[in-house]
Amino acid sequence: xxxxxxxxxxxxxxxxxxxxxxxxxxxxxxxxxxxxxxxxxxxxxxxxxxxxxxxxxxxxxxxxxxxxxxxxxxxxxxxxxxxxxxxxxxxxxxxxxxxxxxxxxxxxxxxxxxxxxxxxxxxxxxxxxxxxxxxxxxxxxxxxxxxxxxxxxxxxxxxxxxxxxxxxxxxxxxxxxxxxxxxxxxxxxxxxxxxxxxxxxxxxxxxxxxxxxxxxxxxxxxxxxxxxxxxxxxxxxxxxxxxxxxxxxxxxxxxxxxxxxxxxxxxxxxxxxxxxxxxxxxxxxxxxxxxxxxxxxxxxxxxxxxxxxxxxxxxxxxxxxxxxxxxxxxxxxxxxxxxxxxxxxxxxxxxxxxxxxxxxxx
Numbered sequence: 001x002x003x004x005x006x007x008x009x010x011x012x013x014x015x016x017x018x019x020x021x022x023x024x025x026x027x028x029x030x031x032x033x034x035x036x037x038x039x040x041x042x043x044x045x046x047x048x049x050x051x052x053x054x055x056x057x058x059x060x061x062x063x064x065x066x067x068x069x070x071x072x073x074x075x076x077x078x079x080x081x082x083x084x085x086x087x088x089x090x091x092x093x094x095x096x097x098x099x100x101x102x103x104x105x106x107x108x109x110x111x112x113x114x115x116x117x118x119x120x121x122x123x124x125x126x127x128x129x130x131x132x133x134x135x136x137x138x139x140x141x142x143x144x145x146x147x148x149x150x151x152x153x154x155x156x157x158x159x160x161x162x163x164x165x166x167x168x169x170x171x172x173x174x175x176x177x178x179x180x181x182x183x184x185x186x187x188x189x190x191x192x193x194x195x196x197x198x199x200x201x202x203x204x205x206x207x208x209x210x211x212x213x214x215x216x217x218x219x220x221x222x223x224x225x226x227x228x229x230x231x232x233x234x235x236x237x238x239x240x241x242x243x244x245x246x247x248x249x250x251x252x253x254x255x256x257x258x259x260x261x262x263x264x265x266x267x268x269x270x271x272x273x274x275x276x277x278x279x280x281x282x283x284x285x286x287x288x289x290x291x292x293x294x295x296x297x298x299x300x301x302x303x304x305x306x307x308x309x310x311x312x313x314x315x316x317x318x319x320x321x322x323x324x325x326x327x328x329x330x331x332x333x334x335x336x337x338x339x340x341x342x343x344x345x346x347x348x349x350x351x352x353x354x355x356x357x358x359x360x361x362x
Contacts, residue, residue: 072124073124074214076121076211076214077214077228078231079120080120080211081207083116087106088109090109091106104190110198110202111202117206117211118135118139120210121138121209121210121213124214125138125214125217126217133355133356137292138209138355139205139209139210139213139294140209140288140292140296142292145350146295148350148351149291149292149293149351150295150299152291152345152351153287153291153296153297153299154299154303156300158303159334159341160334161303161304161307161310163310163315163330163331163332164311165307167311170327195306196306197302199305200298200301200302200305201298204298204301207228207231207281209288212224212225212285212288212289216357217356224289225285225286225289228281229281229282229284229285276309283300284297284300287346289357290348291346292352292353292355292358293353
């Protein structure tokens with residue numbers, strides 16, 4: 001309990017009015033609106049009382065929690081990561097990940113995880129957040145701005161991939177995309193559904209929709225979008241302990257686990273590199289936070305899975321130096337254009353995003 005009553009050691013000026021009124025601040029008071037100052041001279045308020053009042057005002061203006069709920073949020077994210085990875089390896093099968101039986105079992109695993117993940121969000125987030133948004137809005141499931149959230153992030157991602165798209169056109173793949181039989185044959189394969197639908201949807205649902213709101217209640221959006229993609233890798237390193245217990249050298253176990261982290265998305269057969277996956281995870285989290293829609297990172301993720309990691313070897317293999325230079329320049333132009341368009345094309349107003357974190361972007 002803090003007594004904000006005259007306790008100053010200096011002398012009072014002549015004519016100063018003493019007051020019998022005092023304000024008591026109890027530890028469980030969290031709203032600055034509950035603070036009521038009497039006519040206490042400013043020099044009589046001791047430093048620790050001013051700090052307590054100021055700290056509570058900062059908590060209100062930032063709109064984020066600094067108490068144990070943040071620890072709960074981080075632990076919930078870690079649990080989500082571990083459960084997601086464990087669900088993929090729970091099946092003991094002699095087949096490779098490309099076998100239809102393994103793929104179907106993993107479909108079932110991520111379906112169960114998709115049901116469990118929102119529960120951790122519901123119980124891990126501070127109850128005050130629900131005064132500002134519903135659980136569906138926090139998960140990015142809302143109608144206002146949905147069409148924009150599908151088209152604009154997809155267009156933005158295509159601009160980033162301007163170089164690879166032009167390389168595909170140079171190789172004649174564009175003509176293949178115009179063939180109806182190509183798409184008919186694709187949708188009939190379970191691998192296509194895994195790579196372009198189930199994997200992106202399951203990962204964005206768990207690691208963005210269910211995890212990012214937990215982090216955004218404690219961290220700034222800029223910090224949260226870079227923390228979010230790290231949980232998947234941290235959870236994967238639990239295998240180090242198992243390997244050491246099995247008698248493997250610690251250095252060897254760490255090397256193998258790091259190699260698996262580099263090829264982490266090989267669990268779904270995507271095969272991204274470590275840096276690319278981490279940066280894309282941050283980009284997907286950025287899209288979710290700015291748009292407030294699950295559809296935004298999902299469409300971008302699905303498109304990236306279709307394109308794959310940019311392959312510069314195809315450009316290097318071009319014999320004509322002018323064509324090779326032109327293709328390389330398209331990679332640079334796409335990256336520069338994406339950097340310039342990233343902020344205006346993800347303005348929260350375009351997507352009617354009024355969620356509690358949208359005003360906190362730097």
